[in-house]
Amino acid sequence: MPAHSPKSRNRELKSGGGGRLEFLVLSKPPAALQRAASEPPSPRHRAVQQVEGPGSGLGLRRDSASSSSQPDDDCMKLNPSLLGIALRSLLAIDLWLSKRLGVCATEDSPWGSARPIMKLIEVSGHGIPWIGGTLYCLCKSDSTAGQEVLLNLLLALILDLVLVGIVKSLVRRRRPTHNKMDMFATFSVDRYSFPSGHATRAALGGRFFLNHLVLAVPLRVLVMLWVCIVGLSRVMLGRHNVTDVVCGFSMGYLQYSLVEYMWLSSSNLQTFLRLLGI
Numbered sequence: 001m002p003a004h005s006p007k008s009r010n011r012e013l014k015s016g017g018g019g020r021l022e023f024l025v026l027s028k029p030p031a032a033l034q035r036a037a038s039e040p041p042s043p044r045h046r047a048v049q050q051v052e053g054p055g056s057g058l059g060l061r062r063d064s065a066s067s068s069s070q071p072d073d074d075c076m077k078l079n080p081s082l083l084g085i086a087l088r089s090l091l092a093i094d095l096w097l098s099k100r101l102g103v104c105a106t107e108d109s110p111w112g113s114a115r116p117i118m119k120l121i122e123v124s125g126h127g128i129p130w131i132g133g134t135l136y137c138l139c140k141s142d143s144t145a146g147q148e149v150l151l152n153l154l155l156a157l158i159l160d161l162v163l164v165g166i167v168k169s170l171v172r173r174r175r176p177t178h179n180k181m182d183m184f185a186t187f188s189v190d191r192y193s194f195p196s197g198h199a200t201r202a203a204l205g206g207r208f209f210l211n212h213l214v215l216a217v218p219l220r221v222l223v224m225l226w227v228c229i230v231g232l233s234r235v236m237l238g239r240h241n242v243t244d245v246v247c248g249f250s251m252g253y254l255q256y257s258l259v260e261y262m263w264l265s266s267s268n269l270q271t272f273l274r275l276l277g278i
């Protein structure tokens with residue numbers, strides 16, 4: 001009888017001798033294991049491969065004792081953490097809600113006719129009018145107190161542009177697919193959507209106005225309304241997902257606290273202005 005006749009191979013398969021059974025089983029793994037094997041190796045797998053050599057795949061060298069217990073990595077892949085599920089669910093809700101709220105994303109959208117007014121609101125929260133307006137008022141201001149507030153506002157707006165740019169380039173979240181990219185005066189990082197720069201500026205500017213301008217109650221309400229409308233318009237225009245705006249508001253709020261903490265007094269500012277030649 002030849003050494004590997006069908007009969008003798010069958011005996012080997014049944015007894016599991018010579019490792020053939022394991023190899024045949026692994027050549028058709030269950031779907032979950034197939035998925036796990038196709039994913040890039042985890043640091044632990046990489047370490048095992050380094051020790052065992054590149055040919056040692058998932059379980060190839062596992063003996064019967066170790067194959068009865070799942071390795072930690074497999075458990076992690078088959079049972080994703082609660083936090084992972086929560087984040088993925090939040091992301092799915094975010095995308096779904098943002099798409100539903102993007103009713104002014106194009107002229108053909110359900111509220112497409114409201115697009116011009118939404119774009120006007122967009123301009124009101126843009127960096128150019130804010131920085132330009134602050135610079136203009138700074139040049140016109142003749143009181144030291146006014147100059148102090150305006151110069152701190154200017155620095156806050158510049159800080160905001162820098163911080164938003166850094167976070168956008170780190171996170172690199174794409175704008176929603178339904179967004180029509182027709183914004184004016186953008187930086188290259190503005191192709192990314194997280195966080196919304198308009199939302200950070202609105203929250204920062206809103207807090208600045210409420211804390212440093214003596215405003216009557218109706219005007220204070222108006223400022224708060226404007227902040228909310230700027231945020232909502234970002235989603236309605238399809239520029240952002242809801243989470244971009246919510247996180248933008250939080251970031252702008254915190255930025256204001258940072259500016260208050262680092263507040264430059266008028267004496268420091270006089271030196272600063274003299275250095276700038278203003």
Ligand SMILES: CC(C)=CCC/C(C)=C/CC/C(C)=C/CC/C(C)=C/COP(=O)(O)O
Nearest residue numbers: 127128131132185186190195196197198199
């Ligand atoms: C007007 C003067 C005198 C100076 C302007 C200074 C200057 C160069 C400001 C840059 C302003 C600018 C281009 C800001 C970007 C604003 C923007 C498109 C943000 C993106 O917002 P998002 O909500 O879509 O993330």
